[in-house]
Amino acid sequence: MKKLLTGLMVSLLLSGTAFAAGEARTNTGCGLGTVLWENKADDNVFFQALQATTNGSSGNQTFGISSGTSECKPPAKSAQNERLNQFVRANMDNLAKEIAMGKGETLDTFVEMLGVDPSQSDAFKAKLQANFTNIFTSDKVVMAEVIDNVVTVDKN
Incomplete structure (x- = not known):
């Protein structure tokens, strides 16, 4: 040996x-x-x-x-996810109102940050609106739950 x-x-x-x-x-x-x-x-x-x-x-x-330590670079998707997290955290109230209405600038930005194809944007917003109670499950819902719930709604 x-x-x-x-x-x-x-x-x-x-x-x-x-x-x-x-x-x-x-x-x-x-x-x-x-x-x-x-x-x-x-x-x-x-x-x-x-x-x-x-x-x-x-x-x-x-x-x-x-x-991003030890000579590593975090994947671009990781940085993109952090921006999405920060955006949702800072805009929870507006996002809830605009998802309930199915339109608005905050919702437009959110959908764009999710990477939804522009040709599918209106349908996606309508789907979010129809599933509002599945996304904002309580008045104590937190940012991570909202994003997870949106992903779940999108998959269904």
Whole structure:
């Protein structure tokens, strides 16, 4: 077993010179391993293996992706969702009134932020209006529930 591991490590070290600079991030992604072995792994398969193993086994890569830390960038959809959350939080009262009416600027913006195709916008607003009580289930409903309820209504 030792001989196999030693042979593998030597093979990895020798073949590491074939990689061009900057490929470590492409090969291993982001996370703690990428931060720890940042400038050592570009030309070295062994350090890229360490990066990937550390990224994958320490559970930090997922956190890095969602938080934008450890050399990770959060997905564009994540930032878009945060803007939607902030918008709904700041406009809950207006959104409730306009969904009940089926029209309004706040509702137009909300529908646009959800990514509804403009040709389907009116039908979507009508669907929200028809399902108002399923979206705003109580006077204590919170932003996350409203968004989840809208998604549920849209799927039905």
